[in-house]
Amino acid sequence: MKQVGTHLVVDAWEAPQDLLNDPEGIRRALIDAIVAGEATLIDLCVHQFSPHGVTATATLAESHIAIHTWPEHGYFAADLFFCGSGKPQQAMELLQRALQAKQIRFREISRGFDQTPDLNTIIGESYYQTVA
């Protein structure tokens, strides 16, 4: 199995609306998450939607992080694709803490270039966590 990386697909709930609608806060959270994940930033796009919602994509040397927020539902969707080195789960946990999501669920998908059945399948479990 020629795994090239790990892809975390994340849903998070019960986050404060103001944090999810603050593009500068989300920019800082992403940069902190990249540091926590020991990754290298190439480019960062943060976009504020009207009337609410923020989308941000970070292009990394390791691959990417993307986050999309629905402040009106206290919800954000994120995915973190890390190839080679780096710690995607630490980056994810930083995002959760920064955006104060009380509940999070993620799936871990192994990505790679062999056409084996165990690639591009969910290998990790679903988790619910509550942060203080």
Place this chain on the structure above:
Amino acid sequence: MKQVGTHLVVDAWEAPQDLLNDPEGIRRALIDAIVAGEATLIDLCVHQFSPHGVTATATLAESHIAIHTWPEHGYFAADLFFCGSGKPQQAMELLQRALQAKQIRFREISRGFDQTPDLNTIIGESYYQTVA
């Protein structure tokens, strides 16, 4: 089930090495894919790695498309997250044709803000396709 969008997680193989190592071609393929998917581009980052490999992330009004190539293995990994309108599968098929990948596998993940078991699970099947 409050679905907000569809997330396609794509692996593709047997693509010509030169196409996977051409950042301008990948930029054009992404723009064409966004048109095919009836999506709206906000920002596009295309990065060439040394000695080979390209990463591109397109921030969309609908969410994002990201692609990462391993030319030496004829392989690319992509994911397409489309919220609201738009046709992610058409965008994916355009990418496959543009990069001439003979084999493709994708998983369709339903994303949304209800904490129901049927969100953030793979709802689509795995497909292998051969293009002429």
